Amino acid sequence: MQREILSFLCENKIATICYVKDGLPYCFNCLYAVIPEMDGIVFKSSKSSLHSRVPSGSAVAGTIYEASKSGYNNTGIQFAGKLAVVSEASNGYEAIEKAYYKRFPIALVIPGTLFCILLSTIKYTHTRYGIRHKLEWEGLELDKIC
Numbered sequence: 001m002q003r004e005i006l007s008f009l010c011e012n013k014i015a016t017i018c019y020v021k022d023g024l025p026y027c028f029n030c031l032y033a034v035i036p037e038m039d040g041i042v043f044k045s046s047k048s049s050l051h052s053r054v055p056s057g058s059a060v061a062g063t064i065y066e067a068s069k070s071g072y073n074n075t076g077i078q079f080a081g082k083l084a085v086v087s088e089a090s091n092g093y094e095a096i097e098k099a100y101y102k103r104f105p106i107a108l109v110i111p112g113t114l115f116c117i118l119l120s121t122i123k124y125t126h127t128r129y130g131i132r133h134k135l136e137w138e139g140l141e142l143d144k145i146c
């Protein structure tokens with residue numbers, strides 16, 4: 001993954017994630033942590049949330065956006081990937097768990113399940129003073145984690 005994209009992912013912490021269930025679109029916001037060695041992000045959700053019942057392997061898409069106060073200097077990514085429930089039997093479980101709880105230690109005492117998104121594509125756009133810079137990234141192995 002390009003350094004500029006990875007840096008942006010690590011500097012931010014709120015993602016909007018979208019999916020389709022029973023033919024209807026749904027979106028939610030979540031706190032996330034990056035798992036750079038796995039080209040993924042991890043988030044935690046309660047069992048009662050609607051999105052916690054999305055099956056592993058489901059396609060998801062989302063955005064992470066950082067807007068300036070002026071509205072002229074903006075940076076963001078659009079991503080797509082596959083969702084997976086994280087369990088102790090998951091490949092890379094320790095790295096996934098460590099990444100999330102290191103970034104959000106208070107989450108240790110909040111009940112919930114960890115989910116990971118293995119990123120398959122990212123489109124990064126950085127606009128500064130009206131000049132737009134774009135990068136695109138594609139992952140290679142969709143079953144690398146989870």
